[in-house]
Structure formats: structure tokens, C-alpha cells
Amino acid sequence: MNNKNAKTKDWSTRKNRLIYRLAYWSGAYVATMAVANFGPRLLWDYNQLLTIGAIILNLLAGIGMILVNIQHLNVLDELMKKIQLEVMGLSLGVAIVAGLSYSLLDTTNFIPFDAEIAHLVILVGLVYLTSIAVNLRRYR
Amino acid sequence: MKNRLKVLRAECDWTQADLAEKLEVSRQTVNAIETGKYDPSLPLAFKISRLFDQPIEQIFEDGAETNS
Missing domain, CATH: 1.10.287 (Helix Hairpins)
Structure with missing residues (x-):
């Protein structure tokens, strides 16, 4: 014991x-x-x-x-791993999809400024924080 | 999946935090299992079964089996 x-x-x-x-x-x-x-x-x-x-x-x-x-x-325990997996999947998806769309907007001159990687990092960070909060609440 | 975890825990006079510590999981995980929001993996279910010295099927109820 x-x-x-x-x-x-x-x-x-x-x-x-x-x-x-x-x-x-x-x-x-x-x-x-x-x-x-x-x-x-x-x-x-x-x-x-x-x-x-x-x-x-x-x-x-x-x-x-x-x-x-x-x-x-x-x-981490198994529920926390599941939460992290879902959150990281979402964050990675947003990083790729939003990042490439943002880059396309820049290369096709739809936006009057350069696409900065820092903007993408901020977006991914916000998505990660929001989805962690939502998922933790879901299993509370 | 329904389970008797809350009842078994109450019988032992344990808090969710006590049970979480014994199972090496977070208190939130114990709560999610008790409220049926999360079904534990087989290793964790066996751990719970060993802890309360009861067969898994007496702790967890297979909803699909009950319905059929």
C-alpha cells in the first residue's frame, strides 16, 4: 500500500x-x-x-x-491526452489552412501588406487557448 | 456508458481527488467518467476494477447490451 x-x-x-x-x-x-x-x-x-x-x-x-x-x-492522463490531441489537431489544421490562405492573399496582392508569420503564430495561439478552454469545460 | 463509480467512491468515503490520486489521473477525469462524459480506456477500467475489487461488468454497464 x-x-x-x-x-x-x-x-x-x-x-x-x-x-x-x-x-x-x-x-x-x-x-x-x-x-x-x-x-x-x-x-x-x-x-x-x-x-x-x-x-x-x-x-x-x-x-x-x-x-x-x-x-x-x-x-498526462488519458482524458487530458485526448483533449490535447483534439486541440493540437485543430491548431495544426488552422495553422496550415489559414496560413496558406493568408499567404495566397499576399502573393495575389489582395492585402496591401506582407503576410507576417507572427500573425499566424498569434492566430494559432488564440485557437489553442480557446479550444483548450472549450474542451476543458466540455468534460467538466 | 453508465457506471457505478460515484456510488463505489461514496462507499469508500473518498473524494474525487482521493480517487484521482489512487488511479493516477486528474480529478477532472474522475468527474468526467462519473458523469458519463468520458469512457475510460480498458487499462484504466481494469485499474478501477482492481481498486474496488469488483469485476468490470459490475462497475460499468454496456449501454448497447442493455438496449438489445
Whole structure:
């Protein structure tokens, strides 16, 4: 019985630890993205070596974030995995469909500005957050 | 699929959080199973069966079988 309690606590602790690790890596990714984006202009006057270094650092933080996210998904229980699967399916679908349509609007000059990848990232983020909230409510 | 999870849990005087901890799932998952919004996988159903020391068919009721 004690062994079972310890195992349960292990699962709960492991899950919480991975949530913190995911938050840490996401934060690192956002921070390195900000440095890589604003650094050349505000910090090191477009020094190419520092710029490529910042971009590589951002790439590495992104890879770390992806790997921790996979570990986080693996530790979730089955309902949470199902919710994440539906939400990620929707987010990926929106990213591809809306992204390509947005790109077509740009290449055919239907919009007076360039299609920015940042707009797509914001859209996917909003779709992800909204559908997570809806799905969590659905199974509440 | 209907189930007797809520009754069995009440008999043991456990909260949803207690049961969730024992099954290594979230409290929301226990709630979704109890309210019939989510049907557990076979491994989780076996885990529930072992925990309450009852056969699966005494905990979960197959709606299709009842209808026929």
C-alpha cells in the first residue's frame, strides 16, 4: 500500500515537475526570441556573429521546449491526452489552412501588406487557448 | 456508458481527488467518467476494477447490451 502511495505521489510530482520545466523552457524560448529579435538593433548594432549566436540559442531553446512538451504530454492522463490531441489537431489544421490562405492573399496582392508569420503564430495561439478552454469545460 | 463509480467512491468515503490520486489521473477525469462524459480506456477500467475489487461488468454497464 505504501509502495502504491509512493508511486502515485511519484506520478503527481513528476507531472508537476514537468509543468514547471515546460514553463521554464517556454520562458527561455520567449526570452531568447526577444533577444534575437531586438538584440541586433538595440544591443549589438547588427554584429553578425552575435546575431547568429542569438538565433542559434533561440533555436536550441525551441528544441528544448519541444522535447519537454513531448515529455509533458506523455505524463498526462488519458482524458487530458485526448483533449490535447483534439486541440493540437485543430491548431495544426488552422495553422496550415489559414496560413496558406493568408499567404495566397499576399502573393495575389489582395492585402496591401506582407503576410507576417507572427500573425499566424498569434492566430494559432488564440485557437489553442480557446479550444483548450472549450474542451476543458466540455468534460467538466 | 453508465457506471457505478460515484456510488463505489461514496462507499469508500473518498473524494474525487482521493480517487484521482489512487488511479493516477486528474480529478477532472474522475468527474468526467462519473458523469458519463468520458469512457475510460480498458487499462484504466481494469485499474478501477482492481481498486474496488469488483469485476468490470459490475462497475460499468454496456449501454448497447442493455438496449438489445
